Amino acid sequence: xxxxxxxxxxxxxxxxxxxxxxPIVLLVIFSFNASKLVTVWGGxxxxxxxxxxxxxxxxxAAWVTIRVGLISATVATVLGTLGALALVRYTRFxxxxxxxxxxxxxxxxxxxxxxxSLLLLFVAIDLDRGFATVxxxxxxxxxxxxxxxxxSRLLTFDRSLEEAAMDLGAPPVRTFFQITLPVIAxxxxxxxxxxxxxxxxxxxxxxxxxGPGATxxxxxxxxxxxxxxxPEINAACTILIGLVTAGVIIASxxxxxxxxxxxxxxxxxxxx
Amino acid sequence: xxxxxxxxxxxxxxxxxxLPARLMVGITRRLVIIVPYVWLLFFFLxxxxxxxxxxxxxxxxxxxxxxxxxSLKDGISALLSDLGQxxxxxxxxxxxxxxxxxxxxxxxxxxxxxxxxxLLVGYPIAYxxxxxxxxxxxxxxxxxxxxxxxxxxxRVYAWIGxxxxxxxxxxxxxxxxxxxxxxxxxxxxxxxxxxIVYSYLPFMVLxxxxxxxxxxxxxxxxxxxxxxxxxxxxxxxxFPLSLPGVVAGCLLVFIPAVGEFxxxxxxxxxxxxxxxxxxxxxxxxxxxxxxxxxxxxxLLLILIVPIVIFQNAQARAQEAGR
Numbered sequence: 001x002x003x004x005x006x007x008x009x010x011x012x013x014x015x016x017x018x019x020x021x022x023p024i025v026l027l028v029i030f031s032f033n034a035s036k037l038v039t040v041w042g043g044x045x046x047x048x049x050x051x052x053x054x055x056x057x058x059x060x061a062a063w064v065t066i067r068v069g070l071i072s073a074t075v076a077t078v079l080g081t082l083g084a085l086a087l088v089r090y091t092r093f094x095x096x097x098x099x100x101x102x103x104x105x106x107x108x109x110x111x112x113x114x115x116x117s118l119l120l121l122f123v124a125i126d127l128d129r130g131f132a133t134v135x136x137x138x139x140x141x142x143x144x145x146x147x148x149x150x151x152s153r154l155l156t157f158d159r160s161l162e163e164a165a166m167d168l169g170a171p172p173v174r175t176f177f178q179i180t181l182p183v184i185a186x187x188x189x190x191x192x193x194x195x196x197x198x199x200x201x202x203x204x205x206x207x208x209x210x211g212p213g214a215t216x217x218x219x220x221x222x223x224x225x226x227x228x229x230x231p232e233i234n235a236a237c238t239i240l241i242g243l244v245t246a247g248v249i250i251a252s253x254x255x256x257x258x259x260x261x262x263x264x265x266x267x268x269x270x271x272x
Numbered sequence: 273x274x275x276x277x278x279x280x281x282x283x284x285x286x287x288x289x290x291l292p293a294r295l296m297v298g299i300t301r302r303l304v305i306i307v308p309y310v311w312l313l314f315f316f317l318x319x320x321x322x323x324x325x326x327x328x329x330x331x332x333x334x335x336x337x338x339x340x341x342x343s344l345k346d347g348i349s350a351l352l353s354d355l356g357q358x359x360x361x362x363x364x365x366x367x368x369x370x371x372x373x374x375x376x377x378x379x380x381x382x383x384x385x386x387x388x389x390x391l392l393v394g395y396p397i398a399y400x401x402x403x404x405x406x407x408x409x410x411x412x413x414x415x416x417x418x419x420x421x422x423x424x425x426x427r428v429y430a431w432i433g434x435x436x437x438x439x440x441x442x443x444x445x446x447x448x449x450x451x452x453x454x455x456x457x458x459x460x461x462x463x464x465x466x467x468i469v470y471s472y473l474p475f476m477v478l479x480x481x482x483x484x485x486x487x488x489x490x491x492x493x494x495x496x497x498x499x500x501x502x503x504x505x506x507x508x509x510x511f512p513l514s515l516p517g518v519v520a521g522c523l524l525v526f527i528p529a530v531g532e533f534x535x536x537x538x539x540x541x542x543x544x545x546x547x548x549x550x551x552x553x554x555x556x557x558x559x560x561x562x563x564x565x566x567x568x569x570x571l572l573l574i575l576i577v578p579i580v581i582f583q584n585a586q587a588r589a590q591e592a593g594r
Contacts, residue, residue, distance in 0.1 A: 009400035013412065016397035020419050020473060023430035026440060030433065083308035093305055102312040104583045108524065110531020110575070112548045113568050116555060117319035120565070123336045124322050140315040143308070172297055193421075201423045204533050208555075218425050225429055225538060237426040244421045252414060 024241060031234035048235040058236060061220040064131065065200055068216060072138035073196035079139065080146025080195070081188055087147070088154040106144040114141055115208030122209060129211030137209040138199040145198060146191035153187030186255060193251065197244060320572075327565035328358035338561050362566035372550065372567065376574065379547040382461060382536075383529035386468035390476045390525050391518065393469055398480035398517075399510075402487070413481070420474045428467055428538050435463055435539070459541030467535035472528070476521040483517025484510070516585070523582040527575055547571055 031049075035042025052058060083103055090096075106114065118137045119129070127133055161183070165175040181188075203218040210216065217236075224233055332339040340354035366372045401412045419427065434440045435457040442454040457463050487510065495505040533548035540546070547567065555564040 005400075005403050005405060008396075009403045011400075012396035013400035013404065016393070016400070016473075016477075017415060019393070019470070020416070023427065023434060023470070024419065024422065026434065027426070027430040079308045079311055082304050083312075086305040086308060090301065090305060095309070098317075099305075099309055099312070100587060101583055102316050104586050105579055106316065108527040108575075108579060108582055110528055110533075110548060110571065112531050112533050112551045113323075113572060116551065116564060116568050117323045118315065120322045120326055120561070121315070121319040136315065140311070143311070147308070173300060197421050201425065203425050204552075218423065221425060221429070222534075225425075225432070233429065237423070237429065240426065241422050244423075245418065248414075248418060248421055 027234055028238045028241065031231060031238040033231055033234075036231065048231040049239075052232050052235045052239075055232065057215075058217070058220055058232075061215050061217045062236075064214055065217040068131065068135050068138060068206075068214075069196045069199040072135045072142060072199050073192050075135075076139045076143035076195040077146050077188060077192045080143040080191055081150050081184075083143065083147035084150035084154055088151055103144050103147050106141050107148065109141075111202070111204035112208075115205040118205065119208040129209060130214040133209045133211065134206050134214055134216065137205050138195075138202065141202075141205060142195035142198045145194050146188075149191040149194060150184060150187045153184050157183060186258075189251070193247065200240070323565045323568055325358070326562055327362055327569050328360065329562045330357075330359075330361070331560050331562055336561070337559060362562050363570070365563065366566055366570065371545070372547075372570075375545050375547040375550040376570065378545045379530045379532075380574065382464060382544075382546060383468075383526050383532075386465050386472075386529050387522050387526040389465060390469045390472055391522060394473055394476035394480055394521065395518075397473075398477045398484055401477070401481050402484035409485070416474050416477050416481075424471060425534060427471055428534055431463070431467055431470065431539060432458065435466070458539060459543050461540065461544055463539035464536050464544055464546075467539040468525070468529050468532065471535065472525040475524040479520035479524065480514060480517040483514040487513050516589075520582075520585055520589075523578055523585070527578050527582065530575060531571055 030041075032044050032046065033040075033042055034045035034047065083099075086093075087096075087100055087103065093099075115137070118133075118140065122129060122133045122136075157180070161179050162175050165179045166172065170178065201218065202216075203222050206216045207219055207222075210219065217240075221233055221236065224230060326338055329338040329340060331337060340357045397416075401409065401416070404412055432439070436442075437454045437456060437458070439458075441457070442451075445451045446454065457466075491509050491513075492505055495509050496502065500508070531548045531551075532546065533552055536544045536546040536549050537552070540549075551564055551567045551571070554560050554567060
């Protein structure tokens with residue numbers, strides 16, 4: 001017998017999701033508010049979206065953020081995947097405890113510490129603060145998230161597939177690219193997406209490590225929010241939420257299709 | 273083959289092969305480990321050493337704004353005499369000013385209370401999800417993760433519009449006649465609690481759900497068949513079995529919450545004293561890098577015990593999954 005879904009369970013899940021989503025829904029609704037007062041409804045309007053796209057400062061910051069996110073997520077995915085392989089596949093090497101510590105610690109490290117320590121490193125090695133330093137900082141803290149995501153997939157990986165390929169004479173590197181990589185690809189893609197969103201999202205580390213000309217969108221939003229809540233920021237947030245939601249939904253549809261295809265292939269193979 | 277590694281298998285496969293092929297395998301193996309290792313050493317470990325060193329320096333009106341700047345430019349003897357200038361004065365300063373001690377204590381207390389609140393809010397949600405029909409669970413899981421993908425800053429910002437004196441919550445409560453005058457929530461610790469519970473809820477729900485979902489339901493049935501009332505069965509069977517999830521969830525909330533900056537700054541305002549804000553102000557407003565570094569070192573020392581527990585839990589989970 002499977003557990004019963006009691007009324008108590010249904011109510012607690014519903015209330016929980018209401019708590020999680022209501023603030024976001026309200027934010028989106030009030031981005032279409034004609035009134036300048038964020039919390040008083042003055043009719044439907046898209047004027048804040050128009051003024052948003054005319055706000056050169058915000059647009060520049062958005063462009064910087066996207067470039068930092070794309071570069072840092074890509075490098076972090078390569079480094080994080082290597083880190084996950086090292087952790088899962090090589091159970092004995094010198095300094096492994098330190099290595100796994102350095103992979104897991106950044107997951108919970110307060111942003112202020114990460115930001116300050118990286119800034120002091122950049123100053124110590126005399127690297128000018130700007131686009132490059134923000135990107136390096138983002139690579140460093142997001143690669144650990146990628147490593148954890150890929151690692152959990154590698155742990156459930158059926159090693160006999162690789163052994164079969166190598167018994168058939170495939171060299172290890174080719175086995176990796178033709179067998180291992182396709183199997184762990186979904187985890188690598190979600191790792192990349194996670195790294196990209198973490199980079200888009202980051203305020204604290206970017207504030208410490210950024211310099212003139214490399215103001216990111218969260219830094220811009222933060223400085224405006226401190227001056228007061230404006231509908232324009234609501235509009236900017238709504239666009240970001242829309243982009244992320246679309247990305248996640250597309251990714252899950254692609255995943256589902258691939259899963260269905262795989263099942264069909266397996267059935268076809270069995271019928272032979 | 274349980275302990276075999278990619279290279280073992282490869283060595284076995286290439287035993288009859290040429291030396292270059294075996295060399296390739298060794299080089300690949302080294303690269304896989306060395307590249308991420310060196311990156312983390314340089315960008316994660318070395319920065320901490322620098323933070324510690326600068327915490328022993330004094331502020332200077334220069335760039336970089338601290339002294340001494342250790343370098344080999346002026347030879348070994350100059351470097352050695354510079355080393356002699358390092359001192360623990362900043363740490364003494366931290367103990368003498370009540371601002372810092374209060375910030376640390378408040379941060380730990382606020383984080384602890386928020387963690388308990390997040391557990392109380394998150395447990396029924398995770399429990400309900402784990403008991404939902406199996407076909408519904410992936411969707412519910414995705415719905416818990418989705419807010420995590422939207423910006424942290426945006427989610428905290430959304431609460432300002434709800435909680436402020438003329439905000440939506442007060443409008444609603446005044447309109448329904450529950451209260452007569454607006455509640456003051458923004459710029460209080462209540463707002464900080466709400467912000468932390470809201471922002472970190474997915475971190476609590478996910479490990480709890482993972483622990484509850486894989487639980488064997490027949491254990492509960494057995495307890496109930498033996499006459500155990502549902503509430504007792506929960507406390508004697510379900511809750512103890514979910515403890516690994518509880519521990520993981522609490523650490524994932526508590527550790528980052530202690531050093532949280534955005535939530536106390538935007539929702540708590542200048543009234544709330546938390547160490548993340550103190551460090552930020554020390555660095556950006558006072559431009560005192562050595563004291564900011566000392567604040568960071570002490571914060572790290574406070575967090576080292578929970579971080580080590582977290583790492584051990586992660587490593588154990590990894591071993592269990594092997």
